[in-house]
Amino acid sequence: MNLIFLGPPGAGKGTHAQRLMNELGIPQISTGDMLRQAMKAETPLGLSAKKFIEAGELVPDEVVIGIVEERLKADDCKNGYILDGFPRTVAQAEALSKFAHIDVALNLSLADDVIIQRLSGRRVCLKCGGTYHISTLNGREDCANCGEKLVQRKDDSPETIQNRLSVYAAQTAPLIEYYQQKGLLHTVECDASASVEVNYQKVRKALGIE
Numbered sequence: 514m515n516l517i518f519l520g521p522p523g524a525g526k527g528t529h530a531q532r533l534m535n536e537l538g539i540p541q542i543s544t545g546d547m548l549r550q551a552m553k554a555e556t557p558l559g560l561s562a563k564k565f566i567e568a569g570e571l572v573p574d575e576v577v578i579g580i581v582e583e584r585l586k587a588d589d590c591k592n593g594y595i596l597d598g599f600p601r602t603v604a605q606a607e608a609l610s611k612f613a614h615i616d617v618a619l620n621l622s623l624a625d626d627v628i629i630q631r632l633s634g635r636r637v638c639l640k641c642g643g644t645y646h647i648s649t650l651n652g653r654e655d656c657a658n659c660g661e662k663l664v665q666r667k668d669d670s671p672e673t674i675q676n677r678l679s680v681y682a683a684q685t686a687p688l689i690e691y692y693q694q695k696g697l698l699h700t701v702e703c704d705a706s707a708s709v710e711v712n713y714q715k716v717r718k719a720l721g722i723e
């Protein structure tokens with residue numbers, strides 16, 4: 514199954530994509546994680562992406578399209594993959610359709626006020642991509658999955674969060690319509706007061722996983 518996860522920042526794309534990766538044994542391909550790793554390693558890609566990411570803007574289409582096209586050639590993508598955070602513009606979706614066959618676009622929706630509260634308390638692991646919220650960490654500072662020290666992303670600051678939401682509405686939300694017209698869209702309304710597990714079961718159901 515070749516999947517796309519759509520939805521605003523903080524809707525839980527990464528969290529559910531990681532669970533699905535473990536359950537289905539197909540890789541989660543997060544352009545955000547790949548770019549942050551490149552930034553941390555100070556590669557040419559990372560250095561060129563940094564100013565866009567820290568401002569909450571999108572990295573140019575041709576850059577991310579190139580990364581994803583290369584990544585999908587890897588052996589571990591043969592039985593399927595989960596694209597998390599790509600495509601994010603109609604131009605990216607058009608490019609993707611030239612080198613990939615997508616089965617489902619899963620749209621995770623969530624109210625704006627919840628998004629802001631989630632992102633501003635988020636802590637992430639730059640090594641494995643794990644994400645946490647301060648409210649459930651109980652003072653813990655390392656990743657429960659790999660032991661790496663957790664950090665707060667620079668773009669999870671209040672001003673940048675606002676900008677990311679505007680960028681999402683202007684550039685990414687049109688993809689909902691785009692995939693609807695292709696007959697590939699499934700939407701899951703995430704319930705912010707319910708547990709991750711409950712929402713994950715909704716995701717599974719939408720994908721027809723028994």
Ligand code: ADP
Nearest residue numbers: 522523544545565566570571572577598599601
């Ligand atoms: P979130 O879903 O929390 O907003 P991501 O980790 O997916 O965060 O992305 C973080 C940042 O990385 C984005 O704000 C953007 O600058 C950049 N980025 C990630 N994926 C893409 C993409 N497909 N196109 C352009 N920029 C991207």
Ligand code: ZN
Nearest residue numbers: 638641656659
């Ligand atoms: Zn980790």
